Amino acid sequence: MPSPLVEVRNVTKRYGALTVTRDVSFSLEAGEVLGILGPNGAGKTTLFNVISGDVAPESGHVLLSGVDVTKLRPHERCRRGIGRSYQIARPFGGLTVFENVLVAALFGAQSAGADANARAVDVLDLTGLRSKANRLAGGLTLLDRKRLEFARAMATDPKVLLLDEIAGGLTEHEAAEVVAVVRSIKERGIAVVWIEHVVHALVAVATRMLVLAAGAKLAEGDPKDVLASADVRRVYMGIEA
Amino acid sequence: MTAASPRVERYSTGGRVGLVLAAALVLALLSGPFWLPSDAMRLVVQFACLLAMSQMWNLLVGYGGLVSIGQQAYIGIGGYALFVLANQLGLNPFVSVPIAGVVAALFALPTSRVVFRLSGGYFAVATWVVAEVYRLLVANISALGSGAGVSLTAMLAYDKGTRESITFWLAVVLLIVTTGGVYWLLRSPLGLALTAMRDSDIAAESQGVAVGRIKLLVYVLAAFGTGCAGALYFMNALRISPDAAFGMDWIPLLFFTVIIGGIGTIEGPIVGTLLYFTLRQVFGDYGAWYLIALGVVAIVVMIRFPRGIYGELAVRFGWRFFPIQRILREPK
Structure with missing residues (x-):
């Protein structure tokens, strides 16, 4: 079986006593758009930092096309195909x-x-x-x-593009433009991982959804199923079922 | 069918004017020993050395974002390397100048291992401490004249005319190599990476720029240029001492020429160095008043024109005699 394009395997990252990413794993194929949701402080950006190499995890691995890149510097990962944007x-x-x-x-x-x-x-x-x-x-x-x-x-x-809240703070119309651009990138066969609070923008293009809460994976799967799940509604949207 | 693609413009009219002016100046200077009096030649050599040091500091701070207040380490190492090579090892003193630059660069390699562990203000302080360590080391080596310093006795082998002419021509070469070298470097892809790193090293790294390697390269290159300038400066002075070579006095001088002239531009240090020498020639005999005048000019410029004199002119009139930008021109 061929290796997935990106594989995050059991990544844990701590800052002192605070565990910001707790044993998170997922994988991604070319042309997929993985949406990542989660409350503030859920460890979304830290997960990106681990993938792009800006921070080193305590344990776990990041693989690109089956090759372990966990020890590589950010610029080396970039040259191998991990592109990213910053939230700020x-x-x-x-x-x-x-x-x-x-x-x-x-x-x-x-x-x-x-x-x-x-x-x-x-x-x-x-x-x-x-x-x-x-x-x-x-x-x-x-x-x-x-x-x-x-x-x-x-x-x-990039082979995989990490987008950190690129639609945050934009108007409705501008967010729609962003969605159109992400869709065109997906059609070029590039995998996208997109962290976003603008849920409807994410749902419009994501093929899969992953929800983080307190550093751990809370849910993963089809966007509609994930958003409908009781856990996600409670933790992320604050809706008591 | 493809639409006409845009082209990338590298030279402006100002850039062509700059190159012609620079070439004319270099040609005029090369003939200097045939018509300039001795004291004027010595002044030009001092000017070239200070400008070279300023360009190197500007490269480090204004483009590389590496705020060093310890470049006097390499002025001193370059200077002392010249004296050791020429006096003690018997090498031709003129040939020793670039070798002294290489020695400074070699010292920069292990030094970088220490100072690069820190960043920002801590990096600045570390570079200063390291320079002081080098000063104290040299002051305690009796073969280097200890605290009193040494004279460049190797120069006795040459008559005054030969000595002054060759020193002068070396100064012209130093000007071409440092100012021209910085210009060439900044126009290259490496220069683009350098400016990107200065503005955000995290983003530059995530865009594939090998930030650590480029910082090291710039640090070592600056040490080389500064070392050559230090060697030539003390060849011109014919005498060196630890306090003159490794003294903290160099740093306010570089602050003046680079920041008052216009940091982050190639023209800025030229303007700043010209201004410094003008003030020194006009007020130099007035003792404390001279220092007060320097201080007043520095304060006024920093408050009124935070970009520096050339920086302000460049913004106001769009002047660029050493353009490094890439302008995208759409087809008509």
């Missing part, structure tokens, strides 16, 4: 939008010269940033910063 946008403020994306194309996708330029332009088109290519990223609006996070992650030529 971290633009390179002194560079233009085009140059921001070019960094990802040059170093993440490891393309060079004209190829890197073309990749950057392609991603700017995808995310609707092309007309702002020459603006300094430090001066962008919230929506454009989120687009840029997304564009940079895409420009690294």
Whole structure:
């Protein structure tokens, strides 16, 4: 049986006495969109940090196409195909939008010269940033910063894309745009893991849903079933059954 | 059928003007020994050394985000390496200048292992402490003249004209290598990664930039350039002592030239160094008043123009004589 594209195996992460991720496992295939839900402090972003390599777990493994990448540095994981965005946008403020994306194309996708330029332009088109290519990223609006996070992650030529609350704080219309872009990424055969509180945006595109609570996996499965489960309604939505 | 693709523009009119001006200046300088008086030549050498140190500090701090207040370590190591190579090992002193830079870079490797354990303000303090350690070590080695220092006796082998001319030409080469080198580096993909790291090293790392390796590379390159500049500075002075070489006095000087000139630009340190030498020539004989004038200029510029003098001009008039940006031009 071939290995799944991404496999998270029994990951546990503690900060001192606080266990923020507790024995979490899941796997993902190309073209899947896994939505991750959970209350604040459930360990969603920490899980991303473990996958992208920003933090090292106490135990457990992260595998990419069957290869253990748990010990690799974030930039090495990026080059192997793990792309991510940050919940709080971290633009390179002194560079233009085009140059921001070019960094990802040059170093993440490891393309060079004209190829890197073309990749950057392609991603700017995808995310609707092309007309702002020459603006300094430090001066962008919230929506454009989120687009840029997304564009940079895409420009690294990922096999799997980790999106951390890219629809948070956006208007209804803007969130719908984000959903459309995620759908087009899925159609390119890229796996997506998406942390989001805007549940209807997530439901619109997720093929599977995973709910975290207090660091542990509470539910996983078909989005509709997961949202209907009594545990999820109680823990996440505060609805007593 | 594909639509015409946009092209990436690297040079502006200002950039072409900058290159022509720089080339004209270098040519004019190369002929300097044939028409400049001795004291003017010594001044140009000092200027070139300080500008080189400033460009290196600007590379570290303004682009690399590595706020070091200990670059005097490499000024001193470069300077002393020259004296050891030329006086004690009998090497040609002029050839020893780049070798002294290499020695400084070699010292930077183990030093980085210590200071890179820390970041931000702690990193800054650590670099300063390390520089003090090097100063104390040198001051306690009698073969290096202990605290009193040594003279560059190797230079006695050359007559005054030869000595001054070659020192001067080395200074011109130092200017080309440091300012030109920084310009070339910043225009390369590595320069893009460097600026990205300065703005967010976490995001840069997640975009595939090998942050640790690039920081080390920049630190070692800056040590090399600073070491060469230190060697040439003390070759020009013909004498070195631990306090002059490893003294903390260098740092406010670099703060002045880089921050007042315009940090994070290549033009800034040039403007800052020119301003410093102008003030020194005009007020240098007034003792304490000279220092007060320097301080007043620094305070006024920092309050009125936090981007520095060139930084302010660049924003206000869109001047870029050393453009490093990549402008995406859509087809007409």
